[in-house]
Amino acid sequence: MRELKIFSGRANPQLAKDICAFLHLDLGSITLNKFPDGENNCKVEDDVRGRDVYLIQPTCPPVNDNLMELLIMIDSCKRASAARITAVMPYYGYARQDRKDEGRTPITAKLVANVITRAGADRVLAMDLHAPQIQGFFDVPVDHLYAAPVFTSYFQSRMLEPAEIVVVSPDEGSIKRAIGHAKRLGGKIAIIDKQRDSALKTQQKHIIGGPVEGKICLMFDDMISTAGSICGAAQLVHKAGAKEIHLAATHGVLCDNAIENLRKAPINSLVITDTIPLPEEKRLPNIHVLSVAPLLAEAIRRIHSNKSISQMFTG
Numbered sequence: 664m665r666e667l668k669i670f671s672g673r674a675n676p677q678l679a680k681d682i683c684a685f686l687h688l689d690l691g692s693i694t695l696n697k698f699p700d701g702e703n704n705c706k707v708e709d710d711v712r713g714r715d716v717y718l719i720q721p722t723c724p725p726v727n728d729n730l731m732e733l734l735i736m737i738d739s740c741k742r743a744s745a746a747r748i749t750a751v752m753p754y755y756g757y758a759r760q761d762r763k764d765e766g767r768t769p770i771t772a773k774l775v776a777n778v779i780t781r782a783g784a785d786r787v788l789a790m791d792l793h794a795p796q797i798q799g800f801f802d803v804p805v806d807h808l809y810a811a812p813v814f815t816s817y818f819q820s821r822m823l824e825p826a827e828i829v830v831v832s833p834d835e836g837s838i839k840r841a842i843g844h845a846k847r848l849g850g851k852i853a854i855i856d857k858q859r860d861s862a863l864k865t866q867q868k869h870i871i872g873g874p875v876e877g878k879i880c881l882m883f884d885d886m887i888s889t890a891g892s893i894c895g896a897a898q899l900v901h902k903a904g905a906k907e908i909h910l911a912a913t914h915g916v917l918c919d920n921a922i923e924n925l926r927k928a929p930i931n932s933l934v935i936t937d938t939i940p941l942p943e944e945k946r947l948p949n950i951h952v953l954s955v956a957p958l959l960a961e962a963i964r965r966i967h968s969n970k971s972i973s974q975m976f977t978g
Contacts, residue, residue, distance in 0.1 A: 759793055910934070937953070
């Protein structure tokens with residue numbers, strides 16, 4: 664592991680420290696600040712010549728600042744003759760703009776992939792991408808991790824009876840995710856019929872499957888932004904007589920009026936991971952944060968040692 668160096672941007676330094684703790688490595692020294700006019704400045708303080716370098720930087724809000732900082736870190740390491748640079752992006756910003764759903768709109772997820780590759784990244788490590796096809800947007804290898812084992816372990820520790828569980832898909836796009844969780848945790852499947860009125864507004868109309876009355880309902884999603892859609896789904900399930908409602912999402916973006924929506928929602932808990940740091944002012948009593956540092960650390964160890972990543976999720 665001597666040739667492995669890990670550096671962190673300012674987006675989520677605690678996650679980087681936790682990853683290094685699992686690998687028994689010191690976090691690399693890097694200076695990141697801004698010039699008076701707001702431009703980012705970076706200096707890698709450690710020698711990276713000929714090293715296998717991992718840059719940990721989720722492109723969470725403020726998305727543009729964190730993305731630009733990642734690009735500058737990549738360029739710094741490239742010009743310092745690093746042997747291989749892996750951009751570790753636990754949360755990939757701009758992922759929702761992954762296709763042209765109407766005329767004269769960008770595919771920003773592809774644009775960001777191009778920029779990261781051109782900056783000098785040799786590899787990308789990401790977790791629970793909003794759309795799996797984003798892996799194909801990169802012209803370098805992408806290792807895609809899943810937080811499902813972390814959620815499975817958490818809910819199994821609660822000793823829930825499979826007969827009481829209904830895994831609810833908050834929309835049609837999450838059905839495959841719901842089926843996977845139902846196989847691991849037991850229970851039945853229900854699907855929320857979600858209809859989009861506009862880019863910012865959706866309505867939850869019907870529950871397909873179930874039934875949810877008197878059941879413990881678990882809803883899984885890849886991210887929660889404003890929490891409007893998933894809280895609407897929770898409201899529908901609550902009206903249908905659910906005994907308990909627990910939400911789970913890999914990425915707790917929690918922007919705009921998300922906290923207010925969650926306060927008003929009829930939910931027992933929200934479980935998220937630490938791919939995105941959760942500020943103190945957003946820490947509601949029923950929000951639980953699970954760490955994905957062991958998953959990311961093991962992935963980094965396997966990449967560095969040229970071992971299989973897929974074996975982490977088999978068996």
